Amino acid sequence: MMTFLNSVSGWVILLLGLAISIGLHEIGHLWPAKKFGVKVTKYMIGFGPTLFSRKRGDTEYGIKAIPLGGYIQMIGMLPPSSAFKNASFRRTTSEEVIAPEDVDKTFYRLAPWKKLIIMFGGHSQTY
Numbered sequence: 095m096m097t098f099l100n101s102v103s104g105w106v107i108l109l110l111g112l113a114i115s116i117g118l119h120e121i122g123h124l125w126p127a128k129k130f131g132v133k134v135t136k137y138m139i140g141f142g143p144t145l146f147s148r149k150r151g152d153t154e155y156g157i158k159a160i161p162l163g164g165y166i167q168m169i170g171m172l173p174p175s176s177a178f179k180n181a182s183f184r185r186t187t188s189e190e191v192i193a194p195e196d197v198d199k200t201f202y203r204l205a206p207w208k209k210l211i212i213m214f215g216g217h218s219q220t221y
């Protein structure tokens with residue numbers, strides 16, 4: 095019986111540590127995005143069904159059922175397809191609807207150096 099309890103507690107500790115590591119990684123993306131004025135709509139730890147979430151301001155913070163990753167969702171990750179009308183490829187993602195008051199809060203309008211800080215920000219938190 096004691097071995098079973100030790101293994102269950104070991105798994106709980108492992109999953110909790112993993113969730114904390116993922117959370118810190120995602121904060122590394124979230125914080126600079128918000129500092130640069132990008133509208134972040136979601137900050138999630140895990141994948142799959144949502145177990146818990148709470149909305150504060152424009153951002154929904156939550157924990158999902160499968161703690162094997164996480165993500166933040168920013169508006170305007172890709173420019174509108176009209177920006178690519180002369181390109182030799184077509185976007186396969188669905189069009190994101192951006193409210194007129196949020197156009198200046200999109201990721202694609204940032205300077206390249208700000209985009210790099212946001213994209214690599216999560217990696218500095220995991221070392």
